Amino acid sequence: MSAKEQAVMQEAAAANTLPVALDAVGGDFGAAPNVEGAVAAARSGLSVLLVGDQVKLHAELGKYPGASALPLEIVDAPDVIGMSEHASDVRGRKGASINVANRLVKDGRASAVVSMGHSGASMAASLLTLGRLKGVDRPAILTHLPARTGFITILDVGANADVKPQYLAQWAGLASTYLKVVEDRENPSVGLLSIGEEDHKGNALTLEVHALLRQAADAGRINFHGNVEGRDIFLGSTDIVVTDGFTGNIVLKLAEGEAKVLFGWVRDALGSTLLSKVGALLVRNSLRGVAARLDPSTYGASLLIGVNGLSYIGHGSADARAVKNALLRADRAAQTDLIGRLTEGLVAAAGD
Amino acid sequence: MSAKEQAVMQEAAAANTLPVALDAVGGDFGAAPNVEGAVAAARSGLSVLLVGDQVKLHAELGKYPGASALPLEIVDAPDVIGMSEHASDVRGRKGASINVANRLVKDGRASAVVSMGHSGASMAASLLTLGRLKGVDRPAILTHLPARTGFITILDVGANADVKPQYLAQWAGLASTYLKVVEDRENPSVGLLSIGEEDHKGNALTLEVHALLRQAADAGRINFHGNVEGRDIFLGSTDIVVTDGFTGNIVLKLAEGEAKVLFGWVRDALGSTLLSKVGALLVRNSLRGVAARLDPSTYGASLLIGVNGLSYIGHGSADARAVKNALLRADRAAQTDLIGRLTEGLVAAAGD
Structure with missing residues (x-):
């Protein structure tokens, strides 16, 4: 990405014109609580990208009258890392929802990624796709x-x-x-x-x-x-x-x-x-x-701290309220340029 | 010990004529809550050996009117393992209260040992003095x-x-x-x-x-x-x-x-x-x-399971009520021959 492109994206992020990407099929209960939470967040004005099997997500979204008028967009991801699979399965499964969702952040199409799916897989996907902040060997979930x-x-x-x-x-x-x-x-x-x-x-x-x-x-x-x-x-x-x-x-x-x-x-x-x-x-x-x-x-979800992008990981058992709150929280962090400030803070701390 | 001596001791233990040994100077607050708890237990009829610096314990006991008529006996132990010392300090400090208290159980003079002192030191003292049950590498605190x-x-x-x-x-x-x-x-x-x-x-x-x-x-x-x-x-x-x-x-x-x-x-x-x-x-x-x-x-204190004798370990921050309840609990376990039944049970389980 050129410096200019980067500046445009940063500006967009700062102005909060970017939606939050939700791994909409991750978690113990699949699409239902994710979509319900996203609809609630969208009703309060937040733009959300629903990432997952598009047929399933369209069907789920159809349960909410007036959803088509909300700032919700489905991004197809044919695959999903199940809760009982290995975190390392993230490698090589490009079409998995958690990988697609992280890619949206990396490509500047989303301000943050939120997932209630497999924690280890979410961590691995963010680490592989978004990379690490300087001086960090492994990201951690902060709550x-x-x-x-x-x-x-x-x-x-x-x-x-x-x-x-x-x-x-x-x-x-x-x-x-x-x-x-x-x-x-x-x-x-x-x-x-x-x-x-x-x-x-x-x-x-x-x-x-x-x-x-x-x-x-x-x-x-x-x-x-x-x-x-x-x-x-x-x-x-x-x-x-x-x-x-x-x-x-x-x-x-x-x-x-x-x-x-x-x-x-x-x-x-x-x-x-x-x-x-x-x-x-x-x-x-x-x-x-x-x-x-x-x-x-x-709280909804917790920050995966140490990766070079906003990534939030919640409980597999999250309900719609948790999903909604996680999306709003991720958006607030994006609006206040959390990653930018964290990076600056780390540079300052290293220079102390 | 001869087989006959052993039989006498076992009988005494079963008939609950043996007192419980209390590491009376162990814990965050030293003698005060230990002595207060022992006095309360003794008032309900339990015999207790108070193990620790005898001058200190006599002074503490003097605060309770009528204590001299209670079934309490002081056993002098000049040394104590402090909460901030190393568990391994137990070796070679024969005069430490926790070692003296465990020795009373080993010698058949007490039915059980109770300590609110350094957990690691209590574990080490019981392990070294009482030995292990068959098939157990390390005792554990069970609660x-x-x-x-x-x-x-x-x-x-x-x-x-x-x-x-x-x-x-x-x-x-x-x-x-x-x-x-x-x-x-x-x-x-x-x-x-x-x-x-x-x-x-x-x-x-x-x-x-x-x-x-x-x-x-x-x-x-x-x-x-x-x-x-x-x-x-x-x-x-x-x-x-x-x-x-x-x-x-x-x-x-x-x-x-x-x-x-x-x-x-x-x-x-x-x-x-x-x-x-x-x-x-x-x-x-x-x-x-x-x-x-x-x-x-x-509960008062927790059982150190896996040693060949009754040993209870409580919080350093235990109050008098915890001490009293721990002493009563240890006595009940002795009355029901917990170690004997546990040993039999382990033999039966191994033979299954």
Whole structure:
């Protein structure tokens, strides 16, 4: 791409004239929640490219009266990476929806890609198609969890099941830059998820990572708080929690699953006696706010940080609300030129 | 020890004439919560050996009027392994409270050992002093978490930060036998904690463990359900969840920390408006039951399974209630000859 072409595309992206590409057949439930979410997003004014089998998508879209007037366009992709296939299947399957969707971003036809499909495959497709930001060996999935202090930022929550120590050290820097440029957070603190606050507690991996993070802190590149434990996540002891993608994925799914079951118990308890049923009517509104804070579909999807383009990855079990919110979130990130600012931030951090 | 001596000791243990040994100076807060918990347990009739610096323990015990009439005895141990020391420090420090306490069990003077001190050090002390059950390379900390189905049993939650695949396979068998003999649970199901339900999803470790668990299931030794995810823990998808001690420790502390923070939010929400304050009075009792279900001090401490003796390990942050409950729990296990039944069960399982 010439420098001029690039400038035109960047301008288009900044003016938000570009649609968001949705892997519309990815996820546990296929096209239905994806199309429903895209229709909802389009009704609020967002342009969406629905990527997937065009016959299936036309049929699904036909269920929504007036959909033809919405800013929705179908981009055909004959193939899809199933949830039980291998992430490496992404290579060589050019017609797979996740590959086509990433290609739309690469070619400047979409501002971002969103997928509720196979996380590993989404990561691989974005890595192969969009490439990496400078100084990043592996991208990571960055997400937020509610905490007593507001929220914490945690990565990797699922892109890399097996890691090398330097990946985590790089992610600490990436997430620090992210919070600086996106949330205007000055000097965000980084915690390394481990099994004891003391420096020497942990497993073989975290002991090595700890030493690298200490070095990065000594060089002034990050604000390293030290080890944090499982309980520190909801306490919000640090702004950022760094971990490998295996542990982070378990943390994320446990946190969401626990909140769901606990609120179920609270609901059951409120309906258990006549007295508490009356009380429940009075506390309902107050409790709704707490439940909303913990609902993963509020965020919709998580940023794959470290690739040279906007890529969002959500749960396979995502519902239409999650899809809609993910699309809106991706669009907001594109409007504020997240990748451009992240790149600048990384250059500045490296030059410090 | 002669066979006759052994028989006498076993009889004494079965008749519950033996006290429980408490590492009374271990944990984040030293002697105070340990002594307070032991006094409470002794008031309910339990005999306790308080192991630690005798001057310190006498002073602490002096705060409780009438303590001298309780079935409490101080056993001097001049040394203590601090929370920030290395687990391996246990070797060669014979006078450390955790070593003295384990020695009391080994010598038949106590039915069980309970410690809120350094988990790794407690594990090492029990392993070195009490030895292992047959077929067990490494003991694991086994605990329970509440689940929609009642509770689940999870191990290892902190004894082994780095593991080999066969450890997890052995723990699956150990926990299965435990649930059979302790809970009369027939054919308990085993889930391997991973990041996707599909067999091939996971990290390098879980892929190897998966194959071993499949073999054990094919040989009829365990009831292997397959991989489970973070969300399955609170759903109670399996009776047992097997994981390494790093992941398990993070799971345990996250689960407890999240419950605490969530209930704090519920409490805040209930006090946020006049209407909800009135409602809160009506729902209070119903909610109390939910909170109790999630309070870790109800269990008090977790069983170190795989050593040839009763050893319980609790949180460093344990309060007096946790200490008391841990002592009572250890005593109940001794009364029902848990180790004897576990050993028999393992022999039977091996002979199947």
